[in-house]
């Protein structure tokens with residue numbers, strides 16, 4: 001488990017990819033509709049949804065509430081390498097990237113929170129948080145803390161993606177979700193050129209690997 005020292009140290013050693021650290025983009029309609037179709041088929045046919053957490057809090061980031069995962073559903077195998085999403089992330093980051101991981105759709109239930117955290121430095125430097133579908137009574141706001149002191153609250157609508165620096169910026173949805181469900185997909189990226197990361201970052205990654 002990553003501890004406080006590594007969490008803060010990784011954030012400090014992260015290169016800065018974007019002035020503000022985050023941006024919201026709208027998916028092309030056909031891409032969004034393909035995600036919605038896959039979500040409905042996978043979830044409502046109960047083909048592959050499995051509960052995650054609260055025992056997996058570090059992974060799922062919910063507190064005491066079930067989140068259903070469709071991580072293993074083949075309908076979403078292509079999302080990680082989606083060319084439009086990769087191009088948007090590269091524009092956001094200002095450098096060539098390599099997709100690393102895809103999670104979800106994860107379906108959060110009423111009362112869920114996303115605890116404040118930074119993502120895994122080895123694979124999650126840049127992240128896209130896509131809202132596939134939701135039925136909420138009020139916005140379930142994502143709070144982003146920039147190390148320079150800026151704090152932003154972002155409301156993501158279905159079909160929108162939050163592109164953000166997921167290790168440098170602590171993020172959370174601290175207010176319990178009010179509504180029926182919230183389904184999101186998360187894709188993570190690394191710079192194609194490891195030289196984009198500082199020797200300090202690589203050294204921390206080496207020590208982190210040894211600490212887990």
Ligand SMILES: [Fe+2]
Pocket residue numbers: 117118119166171
């Ligand atoms: Fe995260």
